[in-house]
Amino acid sequence: MSQQTDRAEQVKRLQRREGWRRRLPLVPALVFTIVVTQVPFILSLWYSLTEWKIVPPEPRTFIGFGNYVDLLDNRFFREAVWTSVWMTVSAVLLSLLLGTLLAILLDRKFFGQGFVRTLLITPFLIMPVVAGLVWKTQVFNSSFGVLNWLLDSLWFERIEFVTRWPLWSIVSVLVWQWTPFMMLIVLAGLQGQDQSVLEAARVDGASSRAMFFQVTLPQLRPYLELGILLGSIYLIQVFDYVDVITGGGPDSTNVPYFVFQRSIGGGWQFGQASAYSIVVVIASIVIATFGLRVLSNLLEGEKP
Amino acid sequence: MEVGKKRAVSFLLGLLSWAVALVFFFPIFWMVLNGFKEEIDANTDPKLVFDPTFDRFDEVTSQTQGLLGFREAFMNSVWAVSISTILVLVLAVPAAYALAIRPVAKWRDVLFFFISTKFLPVVAAILPLWIIARELDLLNTRLVLIILYTAMNLPLAVWMLRSFFSEVPKELIEAAQIDGAKLRGQITSVILPIVAPGLAATALLCVIFAWNEFFLAVQLNPVDGSTIPIWVTSNVSTRGNFLAKLSAASTLATLPVVLAGWLAQKRMIRGLSMGAIK
Amino acid sequence: MAEVRYENASRIYPGTDIPAVESLNLDIPDGELLVLVGPSGSGKSTALRMLAGLEFVDEGSVYINSEDVTLTPPQDRDIAMVFQNYALYPNMTVQANMGFALKQQGVAKPERAERVQEAARILDLEPYLDRKPKNLSGGQRQRVAMGRAIVRRPQVFLMDEPLSNLDAKLRVQTRTELADLQARLGVTTVYVTHDQVEAMTMGHRVAVLKDGILQQVDRPRTLYSRPVNLFVAGFIGSPAMNLVEVSSEGTDGLRLGSLALPLDEQTAHDLAALDAGDYTVGVRPEHLQLASEGIAGEVTVVEELGSESYVHVTVEHQGGPLLLVVRAEGETMTQRGDNVLISCRGPVHVFAPNGERIGA
Numbered sequence: 001m002s003q004q005t006d007r008a009e010q011v012k013r014l015q016r017r018e019g020w021r022r023r024l025p026l027v028p029a030l031v032f033t034i035v036v037t038q039v040p041f042i043l044s045l046w047y048s049l050t051e052w053k054i055v056p057p058e059p060r061t062f063i064g065f066g067n068y069v070d071l072l073d074n075r076f077f078r079e080a081v082w083t084s085v086w087m088t089v090s091a092v093l094l095s096l097l098l099g100t101l102l103a104i105l106l107d108r109k110f111f112g113q114g115f116v117r118t119l120l121i122t123p124f125l126i127m128p129v130v131a132g133l134v135w136k137t138q139v140f141n142s143s144f145g146v147l148n149w150l151l152d153s154l155w156f157e158r159i160e161f162v163t164r165w166p167l168w169s170i171v172s173v174l175v176w177q178w179t180p181f182m183m184l185i186v187l188a189g190l191q192g193q194d195q196s197v198l199e200a201a202r203v204d205g206a207s208s209r210a211m212f213f214q215v216t217l218p219q220l221r222p223y224l225e226l227g228i229l230l231g232s233i234y235l236i237q238v239f240d241y242v243d244v245i246t247g248g249g250p251d252s253t254n255v256p257y258f259v260f261q262r263s264i265g266g267g268w269q270f271g272q273a274s275a276y277s278i279v280v281v282i283a284s285i286v287i288a289t290f291g292l293r294v295l296s297n298l299l300e301g302e303k304p
Numbered sequence: 305m306e307v308g309k310k311r312a313v314s315f316l317l318g319l320l321s322w323a324v325a326l327v328f329f330f331p332i333f334w335m336v337l338n339g340f341k342e343e344i345d346a347n348t349d350p351k352l353v354f355d356p357t358f359d360r361f362d363e364v365t366s367q368t369q370g371l372l373g374f375r376e377a378f379m380n381s382v383w384a385v386s387i388s389t390i391l392v393l394v395l396a397v398p399a400a401y402a403l404a405i406r407p408v409a410k411w412r413d414v415l416f417f418f419i420s421t422k423f424l425p426v427v428a429a430i431l432p433l434w435i436i437a438r439e440l441d442l443l444n445t446r447l448v449l450i451i452l453y454t455a456m457n458l459p460l461a462v463w464m465l466r467s468f469f470s471e472v473p474k475e476l477i478e479a480a481q482i483d484g485a486k487l488r489g490q491i492t493s494v495i496l497p498i499v500a501p502g503l504a505a506t507a508l509l510c511v512i513f514a515w516n517e518f519f520l521a522v523q524l525n526p527v528d529g530s531t532i533p534i535w536v537t538s539n540v541s542t543r544g545n546f547l548a549k550l551s552a553a554s555t556l557a558t559l560p561v562v563l564a565g566w567l568a569q570k571r572m573i574r575g576l577s578m579g580a581i582k
Numbered sequence: 583m584a585e586v587r588y589e590n591a592s593r594i595y596p597g598t599d600i601p602a603v604e605s606l607n608l609d610i611p612d613g614e615l616l617v618l619v620g621p622s623g624s625g626k627s628t629a630l631r632m633l634a635g636l637e638f639v640d641e642g643s644v645y646i647n648s649e650d651v652t653l654t655p656p657q658d659r660d661i662a663m664v665f666q667n668y669a670l671y672p673n674m675t676v677q678a679n680m681g682f683a684l685k686q687q688g689v690a691k692p693e694r695a696e697r698v699q700e701a702a703r704i705l706d707l708e709p710y711l712d713r714k715p716k717n718l719s720g721g722q723r724q725r726v727a728m729g730r731a732i733v734r735r736p737q738v739f740l741m742d743e744p745l746s747n748l749d750a751k752l753r754v755q756t757r758t759e760l761a762d763l764q765a766r767l768g769v770t771t772v773y774v775t776h777d778q779v780e781a782m783t784m785g786h787r788v789a790v791l792k793d794g795i796l797q798q799v800d801r802p803r804t805l806y807s808r809p810v811n812l813f814v815a816g817f818i819g820s821p822a823m824n825l826v827e828v829s830s831e832g833t834d835g836l837r838l839g840s841l842a843l844p845l846d847e848q849t850a851h852d853l854a855a856l857d858a859g860d861y862t863v864g865v866r867p868e869h870l871q872l873a874s875e876g877i878a879g880e881v882t883v884v885e886e887l888g889s890e891s892y893v894h895v896t897v898e899h900q901g902g903p904l905l906l907v908v909r910a911e912g913e914t915m916t917q918r919g920d921n922v923l924i925s926c927r928g929p930v931h932v933f934a935p936n937g938e939r940i941g942a
Contacts, residue, residue, distance in 0.1 A: 010653060011653070022402055025401050026399050026402040026403070026408065028394075028399075033418065036454075036455035037421045038421075039432075040428075040431075040433050040436065043436075110315075116325040118566055119328065120324070120328050125562045127515070127516040127533055127557055127561070128533075129516075129537055130536055131331075134332075134551070138331070138551070144349070146330075149350045152349075176328070176331070236425065239518070243518075256425065263431055264430070264431070264434055264523055274431055278428065280428055475665045478634075478636050478663075479671075482634060483682050483730070484657045484683055484686035485657065485686050486657060493682070497671075497673035
């Protein structure tokens with residue numbers, strides 16, 4: 001009897017120890033992540049409910065949802081939201097489309113395939129600040145830009161692209177940098193295709209068109225979703241490009257830049273700026289819910 | 305006939321691929337080229353033929369009293385990038401082990417938590433971070449960037465490493481257990497050799513993201529401890545011509561990461577995509 | 583050298599109610615090769631992994647050499663295991679793979695090399711010692727996995743379907759080599775397979791599992807001639823035993839259509855004591871024969887195996903068609919469509935409605 005309870009206790013102790021042995025390696029990473037990412041976020045929530053100007057320093061006063069009410073009336077904020085939406089959606093979709101086309105081009109044997117791929121991925125490796133500056137000063141620029149020189153040689157008017165179309169100038173650079181990324185993800189998908197399914201379809205007499213739309217595309221879907229997900233995460237936070245290409249202004253100030261301008265960038269309205277950023281968080285959570293669903297689909301069926 | 309037509313189409317598609325690749329690469333080529341020009345050659349209609357010179361590279365790397373120098377920025381970047389990447393790996397490897405090899409019961413939830421922190425926009429955290437950093441006297445230090453770059457790359461690293469770790473066959477670890485290997489032996493002799501390429505790819509991606517990071521650097525470290533991206537922007541001047549100088553600086557700034565990326569391109573992609581989808 | 587004992591050992595996977603292995607009792611004497619066999623999901627691999635320490639024992643105990651190892655981690659059990667996919671360390675050479683366990687034990691390098699050399703000689707692996715596993719053929723990999731086990735001179739060998747990744751011909755060849763090696767080394771071995779032919783040809787004794795419950799453990803011949811229940815009767819033997827449902831009519835014995843089935847004395851006696859009802863009768867194909875009298879049927883398939891042949895005959899039974907497999911000599915003249923008569927010379931196995939064997 002006592003031997004049995006001994007055994008049961010021993011088992012329990014072993015299982016508890018095993019549980020901790022499994023959890024322990026996670027603790028440092030989890031604690032670090034929680035402290036560095038969650039604590040500031042909670043502080044932000046608190047700030048957003050206060051009126052607080054740092055330069056010149058003023059005492060912080062609690063005003064409840066006042067900042068949020070003001071925010072609804074703020075025309076500039078609404079514009080920044082729209083700019084953000086346009087910028088993210090168009091850049092993600094365009095780069096995905098272009099990237100898919102390029103991936104299909106590259107998924108065949110031809111002379112210098114590896115070299116071409118290397119050339120194509122390079123834009124993704126370029127520092128965003130550099131990408132923005134190079135495009136602004138050497139491609140778009142009305143006097144020395146390559147694009148304008150091309151227009152000029154074809155007897156068109158020279159255009160100052162960045163002032164004329166600030167949003168699309170930024171989107172072009174984003175697409176230039178993210179197309180290679182999308183291409184590589186889709187390429188991985190194309191090369192990971194189940195060859196036997198392709199062969200079966202060919203034996204069944206499917207045309208190339210039908211093969212692409214009915215066999216390849218469905219197999220690519222998780223890869224496309226992953227591309228959209230990762231692209232959105234990064235592109236909704238774009239700051240560098242706006243800063244170096246236009247330095248803000250109508251049609252190019254997105255929400256991150258707007259928050260920056262209202263706080264550290266010169267406005268010093270920390271309470272109000274926090275409220276703006278909380279709105280971004282809420283929007284991100286909406287995207288994240290969608291994104292996490294995609295992720296859980298990706299992980300579905302994969303057992304540890 | 306049919307074969308001939310197919311070959312022609314194939315040839316044309318190959319040609320198209322080359323053309324697109326060259327167009328995509330052109331801005332980079334142009335940037336590098338302009339770095340070797342005199343300002344007068346750069347600030348005019350595009351020129352392919354000119355007298356190449358290294359003067360711009362000398363100019364941008366020379367020290368000027370009171371201004372952010374290349375060497376200083378470079379060293380700051382190297383410190384922030386390398387230490388943060390090492391920290392990321394030190395934190396992420398055990399975490400990935402606990403998510404893949406001997407998974408905790410709720411490994412999916414934990415993985416989701418890590419990833420979900422990537423959805424939190426940095427702008428939402430930047431104000432409190434700035435205030436905390438100011439309170440702790442960390443503004444304009446390397447340390448603040450090291451901590452934040454670690455946090456920035458950690459979720460991605462956990463995500464990628466988990467997928468690499470879960471490719472280690474379970475039987476191998478069981479075989480090692482039966483062969484009498486303790487945890488340390490299992491990790492050093494069996495697991496690490498298998499995941500080493502994945503580890504390298506993950507580290508490289510962390511290096512790229514940290515090296516290129518601008519937002520946090522410019523908010524928290526605009527003066528001392530500034531990194532390479534800030535140094536690049538310091539070469540934009542409002543007076544006089546700076547195109548060639550900026551090109552030289554940009555070339556120097558991007559070179560390390562571009563070279564590393566070229567070398568590891570295949571692995572990196574596998575790590576990002578195959579890991580997620582299996 | 584060791585004996586192994588399972589004592590009421592159960593494994594219940596977290597989140598499930600039904601045990602994967604339920605109160606397993608098994609005594610394996612020193613030097614025996616015991617085969618665990620059963621269909622997939624029968625718990626045979628789980629039982630093996632419980633002995634290895636890779637699977638937690640929820641209830642009961644496991645002993646090696648009368649030492650309770652139930653809670654001992656695999657590292658400390660002094661066992662060696664051969665995995666289905668071999669689990670060779672891909673980054674190590676054959677030599678390093680085979681020496682890994684010795685290295686963990688802290689065996690000095692010269693002795694390690696000598697023992698690896700010796701195992702390599704036994705297994706014809708000497709030319710491959712410096713290769714990596716990926717540069718070996720399937721058969722060679724299998725031998726490396728074996729080598730890794732024998733180098734250690736462990737108390738017990740555990741083998742989890744070690745031959746299932748080999749092609750058919752190599753499998754048969756390796757089967758005998760493996761049995762021979764085990765006999766020479768005399769190490770207690772627990773061997774898991776789903777292949778009953780493998781089980782019958784290799785095992786000193788064979789334990790049949792189904793749904794986590796041990797059905798019967800016996801020498802192969804006994805398992806074949808005296809299956810304790812309907813499941814074992816149907817699982818062991820190839821082609822399978824003919825199993826037919828018949829109704830008993832009092833003391834008259836059992837009949838298959840017009841055919842009276844010859845029961846041995848004990849079975850007839852036990853059956854007589856039971857009520858009339860539906861029983862299942864089992865007759866092995868070699869105990870039926872094409873004859874000049876008996877139950878009539880039509881030949882549907884003839885399987886010619888050379889030395890013998892199996893004739894599939896459809897007969898009428900209880901108002902429906904019934905397929906019987908009859909063994910005939912090789913080069914039989916019978917062909918599809920022939921009308922034949924089948925007689926039974928016994929023995930005949932009888933199983934009660936709950937599947938239990940009736941009689942001795």
